[in-house]
Amino acid sequence: xxxxxxATLAMWGCEPATxxxxxxQLGRGPDRTLVLIAPVTQDxxxxxxMFGTGRDTVVSGLVAAKMDAERFAIAxxxxxxxxxxxxxxxxxxxxxxxxxxxxxxxxxxxxxxxxIGLAATNSAAAPxxxxxxxxxxxxxxAMGNIxxxxxxRPQYQTDAGGxxxxxxxxxxxxxxxxxxxxxxxxxxxxxxxxxxxxVHMLLDGRATAVVAEGTVSLAGGSPTDVTLSDVLDFEAIPxxxxxxxxxxxxVVLQVNRLESGLAIDSTDxxxxxxxxxxxxxSSRVVSQVPFGVEIDIAYAPGDRxxxxxxxxxxxxxxxxxxxxxRPPVDASGxxxxxxxxxVSAEVTGAQVRGLLxxxxxxxxxxxxxxxxxxxxxxxxxxxxxxxxxxSVRIExxxxxxx
Amino acid sequence: xxxxxxMLCALGFAAGPLTAQAVPEGSQATRVPPGYRRTxxxxxxxxxxxxxxxxxxxxSAGVTAENNTLNxxxxxxxxxxxxxxxxxxxxxxGDVLDALTLVPRGRGAGGIGQGEGGLYLGGPFGRxxxxxxxxxxxxxGAFQLDDGAVALLRDGNSAxxxxxxxxxxxxxxxxxxxxxxxxxxxxxxxxxxGAEVMLGFGGRWIRPYxxxxxxxxxxxxxxxxxxxxxxxxxxxxxxxxxxxxTGFDLLTSPTGSGIAADLLxxxxxxxxxxxxxxxxxxxxxxxxxxxxxxxxSFNVQTxxxxxxxxSLQAAAFAPAGTGSADLTLPRIVRFGASGWANRVLQLDAxxxxxxxxxxxxxxxxxxxSTWRILTSVPLRAGVILGGHQxxxxxxxxxxxxxxxxxxxxxxxxxxxxxxxxxxxxxxxIGFFF
Numbered sequence: 001x002x003x004x005x006x007a008t009l010a011m012w013g014c015e016p017a018t019x020x021x022x023x024x025q026l027g028r029g030p031d032r033t034l035v036l037i038a039p040v041t042q043d044x045x046x047x048x049x050m051f052g053t054g055r056d057t058v059v060s061g062l063v064a065a066k067m068d069a070e071r072f073a074i075a076x077x078x079x080x081x082x083x084x085x086x087x088x089x090x091x092x093x094x095x096x097x098x099x100x101x102x103x104x105x106x107x108x109x110x111x112x113x114x115x116i117g118l119a120a121t122n123s124a125a126a127p128x129x130x131x132x133x134x135x136x137x138x139x140x141x142a143m144g145n146i147x148x149x150x151x152x153r154p155q156y157q158t159d160a161g162g163x164x165x166x167x168x169x170x171x172x173x174x175x176x177x178x179x180x181x182x183x184x185x186x187x188x189x190x191x192x193x194x195x196x197x198x199v200h201m202l203l204d205g206r207a208t209a210v211v212a213e214g215t216v217s218l219a220g221g222s223p224t225d226v227t228l229s230d231v232l233d234f235e236a237i238p239x240x241x242x243x244x245x246x247x248x249x250x251v252v253l254q255v256n257r258l259e260s261g262l263a264i265d266s267t268d269x270x271x272x273x274x275x276x277x278x279x280x281x282s283s284r285v286v287s288q289v290p291f292g293v294e295i296d297i298a299y300a301p302g303d304r305x306x307x308x309x310x311x312x313x314x315x316x317x318x319x320x321x322x323x324x325x326r327p328p329v330d331a332s333g334x335x336x337x338x339x340x341x342x343v344s345a346e347v348t349g350a351q352v353r354g355l356l357x358x359x360x361x362x363x364x365x366x367x368x369x370x371x372x373x374x375x376x377x378x379x380x381x382x383x384x385x386x387x388x389x390x391s392v393r394i395e396x397x398x399x400x401x402x
Numbered sequence: 403x404x405x406x407x408x409m410l411c412a413l414g415f416a417a418g419p420l421t422a423q424a425v426p427e428g429s430q431a432t433r434v435p436p437g438y439r440r441t442x443x444x445x446x447x448x449x450x451x452x453x454x455x456x457x458x459x460x461x462s463a464g465v466t467a468e469n470n471t472l473n474x475x476x477x478x479x480x481x482x483x484x485x486x487x488x489x490x491x492x493x494x495x496g497d498v499l500d501a502l503t504l505v506p507r508g509r510g511a512g513g514i515g516q517g518e519g520g521l522y523l524g525g526p527f528g529r530x531x532x533x534x535x536x537x538x539x540x541x542x543g544a545f546q547l548d549d550g551a552v553a554l555l556r557d558g559n560s561a562x563x564x565x566x567x568x569x570x571x572x573x574x575x576x577x578x579x580x581x582x583x584x585x586x587x588x589x590x591x592x593x594x595x596g597a598e599v600m601l602g603f604g605g606r607w608i609r610p611y612x613x614x615x616x617x618x619x620x621x622x623x624x625x626x627x628x629x630x631x632x633x634x635x636x637x638x639x640x641x642x643x644x645x646x647x648t649g650f651d652l653l654t655s656p657t658g659s660g661i662a663a664d665l666l667x668x669x670x671x672x673x674x675x676x677x678x679x680x681x682x683x684x685x686x687x688x689x690x691x692x693x694x695x696x697x698x699s700f701n702v703q704t705x706x707x708x709x710x711x712x713s714l715q716a717a718a719f720a721p722a723g724t725g726s727a728d729l730t731l732p733r734i735v736r737f738g739a740s741g742w743a744n745r746v747l748q749l750d751a752x753x754x755x756x757x758x759x760x761x762x763x764x765x766x767x768x769x770x771s772t773w774r775i776l777t778s779v780p781l782r783a784g785v786i787l788g789g790h791q792x793x794x795x796x797x798x799x800x801x802x803x804x805x806x807x808x809x810x811x812x813x814x815x816x817x818x819x820x821x822x823x824x825x826x827x828x829x830x831i832g833f834f835f
Contacts (some may be wrong), residue, residue, distance in 0.1 A: 006481045015478035019489050022479035023496075026731035028502035035558035037628045039705045073803050162484035267710075275496055282628070358708065393560075393626035399503040 006277040008021045009125045010295070024401040031400025033277050037393045040355060041299070042279060043360040045386040058382045060335065061334065062113070063242040067096055069235050074216055076230040083217035085155070088234075089138070089146055091209045094202045098165060101255050105244070105368060107203050108251035110130050112377060113243035114195030116167055116236050122179040124230035126221030130177040132333055133169030133214030135189070135236065137198055140207040154211045157197050167191045178219050179232060193268055195240045207208050212236070216352045227283060242380035246291065250369040254305050255363065261357045269356035273349040275397040280346045285322040286387040288338035290378025292369035299362045301354035309362025317351045319343070319390065326378070333379040364388060406554060430742040431672040433777050434649050437526075438802050439670070439740075441750045441772055441782070443812055446516055446540065446734060448664040448683050449602045451832070452585045453808065458834035462518075468815045468824020469513030470790040471504045479642045494656025502556040508551035510570075511523065512790050513824075514763045516539045516732075524583075525834075533584040538606075540579055544734055544761040545572030548618075559626045559769030560753050567624070567635065571617030573760040575729060577688065581606035583664065595673040602666030612689045614641040635700040638725040639719065640693050640727060660688030662731055684731035695722040702793050732761040748772040750784070762791055769824070770796065778802045782811060791816030791823040798828070807832030
């Protein structure tokens, strides 16, 4: 059918003899510039979503990581004759904390707020008291054993002053923890330093264990109220808040995103590039995190994987840097409004060619910058985010052929 | 000269009082039989053959097709580039963009096509009556691609981000028709130089054998911004199934029928050389049964164009039932005038009013001249204004003898030949007893 039509038109002198002649014929319309604006990449970094599935939560409006509960039980039968000393430990696998894109940020920052939610349940008919109770962190040796000092005590992780990092297990304002007879009690134990060390050890892949120790004694009643089967159950849930102190040079997170291009056939794309009048890529960032933000965006054609540094590729196109200052914060260090910035830069036909294929890899490098004068600290609220948008404006010549 | 001036005034709808006069010796009124005085047209005209001067039959065929975007060379280029033998790369996106640039801004792409062909048998009963029967096949087609539907790829989304697909769509109908038409001649009125009044009327029984229609539904639109792409498009198509049907089965498969009436009033002043006429045709409806309806709904909201492309490729028409379609035939309302400038030249002008509905067409004016240097061999030349193409040329030749009538005519619409955006052609062969 096509051949018949072609033959008929050729007979009438209406069919061209060459491809160039045909293209010139179709391009006889008015000389126009077709301007198309299309999205290139969009990403929203939401810190509250950066923790492992099912473990993200919100505490006092701040983003927090709620780790899996750790449980242990202390047999109370010994209380019939004397206080019972206990030491329980559990190894925390590195997979217990999943930080995803935020890993680099946390690695470079100091966590300023965390609590351990501790629930104690006493099955005995007499109240019990925990004294000298602590929760600490140890790095297991190569055999998976807890390292100990000459007195047989665990060698806990220590702070900058050399003191062991221990979380006291006490009632608020008290020196001990009392658990009523046949009842439960829950306490929230401040554990910022503990959590900061725990998280950094896990991020470093070190063999980490949490050790709880102390002494349980009767807080009243009679030893005969304790039976052989009575136990004191503990359930500890560390909750780590994203209240960060970042170094003066800032912290960087870098991620790669596989994006869909305009899906134009290769030959079509070459023709479009040949007709390109001008192309520009506009980038915009909207930030509501309590830090200044610098964002670099680069893209390269094709799927370059998650680990490739897109910025270092020879065929990468690096866009102009986006920079926003830290937005105003409240007394708790939370951002109270968002800030935005937009930059635009022209790109060449060869550079825009990468966007015309079926897919390309966009590299995002986000640097969080502290307000040093304000203590370099910021608290990430549940509503905080960094929105990044890049769009391309392509001007293509149509018509105007001789 | 006086006649020419008066006639031009009449064509300009500013005619003053006319004075009856004797038929000038050697004028066309004395040279041309009344049956040949009505100049044939390219357009659908159910009274075309009722005017034949003697009993006989006429075999005729004619077609008109035009669009407002592509000329013959454009179509040739598209065919050439689409042909893998000529161009292994095929038609490229840039070629399509170039072609879209040709779509007139603000009007969108539109086109119409009409054709008819068949047999007519009839002739005059005395001086005052002519009757005839006809068996014809007619086809009507029209499409309109709303300007908003092409604006995205023609004008871009820099200034406008929302593109309504509007009333884009097209329809095609093919029918077989059996008709009977008659014409009554009265006059001359008042005096020998008075007007002759011709009243034509007739009807046609119509049986459709093919129907297809596609259209966008209300509020179909595409929005493309620098952040999102939103497309909400609904398309419906209705058609009579023809798969597996051939020959006579194709003609009889769809059921349905319709009746159309045609009316004509023509006034002639033979001695003065003027004629005016008004034609109303296709008064009626056609019901097409066994019409299958399918719809396509395409809704996507995304941040990249590839997802739109993928979704569009995955979209498919879904059956939405079978039923009947009541179609209003393209109602033809035409006013014409003609006059004899001298013994050789006859001038004609007609205006066909725009048509809306399933087969829309714009207003069109035909201006023609008939040159009878040889009385029996009229040569025709004219121009066509309006329509989808704006300006066209027409020409033709005929042989008018006592026993044979032959006419061949053609038109190049929107330009000459290669530059034409449409064409029309007509062949009439009449044999008189």
